Amino acid sequence: MEKRVINPWTWQNERSYNQAIEVTNVKGTLYVSGQTAINDEGISSTADMKTQLESAIKNLEKVISEGGYEAKNIVKLNIYTTATDELLPHFNILQDWIEKNDIKLALTVLEVVSLFETLTVELEATAVK
Numbered sequence: 001m002e003k004r005v006i007n008p009w010t011w012q013n014e015r016s017y018n019q020a021i022e023v024t025n026v027k028g029t030l031y032v033s034g035q036t037a038i039n040d041e042g043i044s045s046t047a048d049m050k051t052q053l054e055s056a057i058k059n060l061e062k063v064i065s066e067g068g069y070e071a072k073n074i075v076k077l078n079i080y081t082t083a084t085d086e087l088l089p090h091f092n093i094l095q096d097w098i099e100k101n102d103i104k105l106a107l108t109v110l111e112v113v114s115l116f117e118t119l120t121v122e123l124e125a126t127a128v129k
Helices: 011-015 049-066 084-100
Strands: 002-006 020-024 029-035 074-081 106-111 121-128
Touching: 020 074, 029 049, 049 084, 049 121, 074 084, 084 106
Parallel strands: 074 106
Antiparallel strands: 002 020, 029 121, 074 121
């Protein structure tokens, strides 16, 4: 697999994403459903945004690993949140995770009216190998 980053500008670099990612010679693609702060028993978190984001990242990593993929090969991430103003102060958690895993991805953040039950953030990803 080969990835090519497309960035006509430089401002997105400080936000830990790319304008586009071209992927060629792919052996497989994993489309991951939105991962949230739901525990192993299926109970939705009532924790704050920071804690839910950390839990959603762990759940995303678990699904990707179980699928035989690596976090570094996430090429698209959609973030759904019920409160962008609550998410943004904790965005560094996501940025640190992206940097730690050397992830080159296209990223979209969407504020939605609600998520399942008490959830405040959801991560939907596409990974390749």
